[in-house]
Amino acid sequence: MPVVVVLFAGVVIGLAIGVVLARRSNDDTRGFRRRQVASKEPMGEALSAAGNDAGRALGLQSAVDRLEIGVVMCDASLKTVYRNEAADALTGTHAGVIVDSHLQQLFTETQSGERAGRIVELQGPPKTTFSIDAIPIPNGGAVATIDDISDRVRIDSMRTDFVANISHELKTPVGAIAVLAEMLADETDKTVINTLSSRVVEESHRAARTIDDLLKLSRIELSHRLDDEVDLTAVVGEAVARGRMAADGHQVQVEMVDAADRLWIRADRAQLISAIGNLVENAVKYSDDGSLVQVRIRRNERWLEVMVVDQGVGIPAADLDRVFERFYRVDKARARQNGGTGLGLAIVRHVANNHGGAVSVQSQEGEGSTFTFRLPARLLGPCPEADELADQIGVQPASGRPAVATESSLPQKVSVSDG
Amino acid sequence: MSKELRSNFHEQLAEISAGIARMGAGVTELVPRATQILLDGDLEAAEYVILGDDEYDAKAVEFEERCFKVIALQAPVASDLRSLVSAIKIIADIERSADLCVNICKAARRIYSHDLDPSLRGVIQKMGNQAQLLFKESTEAYLNLDSPRAAALHDMDSYLDDLQRQFIQVIFESHAAGTIDLQVAVQLAVVARFYERIGDHAVNVGDRVRYIVDGWVPEHPHAESDNDPPEIVDSVIVPVDQG
Numbered sequence: 001m002p003v004v005v006v007l008f009a010g011v012v013i014g015l016a017i018g019v020v021l022a023r024r025s026n027d028d029t030r031g032f033r034r035r036q037v038a039s040k041e042p043m044g045e046a047l048s049a050a051g052n053d054a055g056r057a058l059g060l061q062s063a064v065d066r067l068e069i070g071v072v073m074c075d076a077s078l079k080t081v082y083r084n085e086a087a088d089a090l091t092g093t094h095a096g097v098i099v100d101s102h103l104q105q106l107f108t109e110t111q112s113g114e115r116a117g118r119i120v121e122l123q124g125p126p127k128t129t130f131s132i133d134a135i136p137i138p139n140g141g142a143v144a145t146i147d148d149i150s151d152r153v154r155i156d157s158m159r160t161d162f163v164a165n166i167s168h169e170l171k172t173p174v175g176a177i178a179v180l181a182e183m184l185a186d187e188t189d190k191t192v193i194n195t196l197s198s199r200v201v202e203e204s205h206r207a208a209r210t211i212d213d214l215l216k217l218s219r220i221e222l223s224h225r226l227d228d229e230v231d232l233t234a235v236v237g238e239a240v241a242r243g244r245m246a247a248d249g250h251q252v253q254v255e256m257v258d259a260a261d262r263l264w265i266r267a268d269r270a271q272l273i274s275a276i277g278n279l280v281e282n283a284v285k286y287s288d289d290g291s292l293v294q295v296r297i298r299r300n301e302r303w304l305e306v307m308v309v310d311q312g313v314g315i316p317a318a319d320l321d322r323v324f325e326r327f328y329r330v331d332k333a334r335a336r337q338n339g340g341t342g343l344g345l346a347i348v349r350h351v352a353n354n355h356g357g358a359v360s361v362q363s364q365e366g367e368g369s370t371f372t373f374r375l376p377a378r379l380l381g382p383c384p385e386a387d388e389l390a391d392q393i394g395v396q397p398a399s400g401r402p403a404v405a406t407e408s409s410l411p412q413k414v415s416v417s418d419g
Numbered sequence: 420m421s422k423e424l425r426s427n428f429h430e431q432l433a434e435i436s437a438g439i440a441r442m443g444a445g446v447t448e449l450v451p452r453a454t455q456i457l458l459d460g461d462l463e464a465a466e467y468v469i470l471g472d473d474e475y476d477a478k479a480v481e482f483e484e485r486c487f488k489v490i491a492l493q494a495p496v497a498s499d500l501r502s503l504v505s506a507i508k509i510i511a512d513i514e515r516s517a518d519l520c521v522n523i524c525k526a527a528r529r530i531y532s533h534d535l536d537p538s539l540r541g542v543i544q545k546m547g548n549q550a551q552l553l554f555k556e557s558t559e560a561y562l563n564l565d566s567p568r569a570a571a572l573h574d575m576d577s578y579l580d581d582l583q584r585q586f587i588q589v590i591f592e593s594h595a596a597g598t599i600d601l602q603v604a605v606q607l608a609v610v611a612r613f614y615e616r617i618g619d620h621a622v623n624v625g626d627r628v629r630y631i632v633d634g635w636v637p638e639h640p641h642a643e644s645d646n647d648p649p650e651i652v653d654s655v656i657v658p659v660d661q662g
Contacts, residue, residue, distance in 0.1 A: 092559065092562055092563050093559060093562075094443070094444040094447045094448075094555050094558045094559060094562075095444075097437075097440045097441055097443075097444035097558070097562065098441070098444045098445070098448065100441075101441050101444075122448060123448050123451035123452055123455070123551075124451070125451075125548075313537045314537055314541055316458065316540065316544070317544050317548075318455060318458070318459075364541045364544070364545070365537045365538070365540040365541030365544060366536065366537035366538030366539065366540060366541035366542070366589075367538070367541055
């Protein structure tokens with residue numbers, strides 16, 4: 001029994017240090033920090049009681065086992081004597097083997113009486129980053145914390161990239177306009193003036209597009225007004241029709257597969273239109289000539305899914321989980337040439353989140369991508385009024401619902417031609 | 420006294436298998452790294468992997484030595500002997516796989532500055548993923564002495580072989596379309612073979628795990644056909660297996 005007590009005294013010290021570590025390195029995930037701090041108080045009391053209360057020690061074990069952070073203890077001979085559940089979950093996997101070998105090295109380093117720490121990156125998939133810190137215990141041995149900081153690392157890089165990218169996206173056209181204007185000032189040849197000024201117009205449009213999209217994005221981030229009655233089928237049909245127009249230039253076929261009946265949902269109409277429109281437009285943009293873009297609506301008990309499938313260039317696996325970030329571009333040259341602002345997929349993601357849904361992507365380079373835009377089925381509303389309207393094909397719906405009226409004639413056309 | 424000796428012996432066995440698992444886990448990380456290096460043309464990282472290979476070679480020699488020593492001094496029998504003899508073979512398989520990752524990095528240096536079209540990149544990524552999956556499974560099967568898991572490796576390897584055939588096909592197509600020149604095409608064909616070999620080594624490790632656990636020995640014709648490269652490759656590639 002004394003062994004258990006000593007062991008847990010050590011664990012408690014480790015925990016206290018773990019809390020300090022978590023506080024030191026963790027500024028952005030506030031929920032995490034709060035949990036850590038909350039667990040500190042009972043621990044502090046327990047520290048004094050643990051010496052004479054074995055029952056308390058058992059209670060402590062179950063407490064430490066519930067921590068998300070991995071805790072591992074070794075004795076004076078550097079043999080591991082305790083792991084909590086989070087640390088034990090890694091056992092038997094190749095990640096566990098790698099973490100263990102780093103742990104052993106760190107435990108050895110703590111023999112000098114100094115704490116030791118390192119960051120360990122695993123290739124995944126998914127890519128994982130662990131922060132491992134080992135602290136010597138005064139009477140021999142050491143305790144280490146294993147913290148999965150993958151999310152934190154991702155958020156950090158996202159933030160720094162965003163600042164760098166936004167200044168780049170705005171500076172490029174503005175810089176170009178400045179240079180072009182300088183050239184214009186000294187130019188007398190009429191044809192050169194024409195080309196230069198049309199370039200100025202082009203570049204200023206580009207800056208305007210970026211700013212528009214940024215404003216749209218921030219509006220979507222703020223808006224939680226989901227009280228339009230929208231026919232999802234119609235919105236998708238409209239997006240397909242627009243995609244076809246965009247595709248005309250380069251021979252991409254856009255079709256709607258198994259066009260469903262009307263699906264009336266409560267949502268923000270403008271947001272849905274821009275999200276689904278973006279997905280279809282993207283699919284067309286990144287498709288090769290002569291290939292096919294398919295759009296499909298699926299429905300099960302929990303979700304309404306809009307799937308956009310293309311046979312285009314695809315997305316490299318390394319970029320797959322970052323394409324929804326603002327301004328993230330897989331192939332910088334190609335994306336600008338296509339005239340995108342780099343915000344399209346970020347807008348899609350925000351719209352999905354706003355509606356309690358999600359957007360995901362599967363892709364294989366050279367084979368194409370599948371984007372799945374998912375809305376919770378609870379948005380579905382019985383819409384008797386609308387059903388009545390559906391019977392009167394071709395008739396404009398009641399004027400009380402102008403938002404629906406403009407598009408309700410479209411889906412029929414689409415479903416007839418593609419169904 | 421004798422009990423103490425025996426526990427010392429088992430400690431040695433545990434150390435050896437932990438060391439081998441560590442090497443296996445290291446290669447499991449090395450495969451996706453090599454793939455990423457090849458796709459990104461990351462020369463600096465390639466250099467790093469190439470230099471790091473010495474460590475695997477040294478580790479392989481060290482653990483082999485330790486196996487010999489335990490066999491000579493402790494005269495183990497039954498499953499202990501099986502696991503030691505298998506360890507020697509597994510070490511060789513892991514060490515060879517690390518070499519193959521190095522070879523992929525060297526190929527990355529040779530095709531540097533040549534752009535690969537998306538279909539090539541896609542199939543490279545797929546082969547890399549599958550090879551890593553095989554190695555991860557074999558390492559974890561060894562770590563947990565999980566013989567059913569080890570037995571599943573054969574099927575996973577036949578998918579990798581399919582991918583190799585597909586890769587060769589895509590190389591032909593890209594070369595015919597003129598997006599890659601002959602030099603790059605040959606390098607890529609060799610890379611395809613490297614991945615395929617990594618898969619074979621993983622299968623070997625799996626077979627050894629089954630031998631440790633239940634004394635299973637592969638039937639000969641079966642084992643041979645598994646390690647045969649897919650037919651199409653015979654006409655395309657000269658054996659390039661030197662580290």
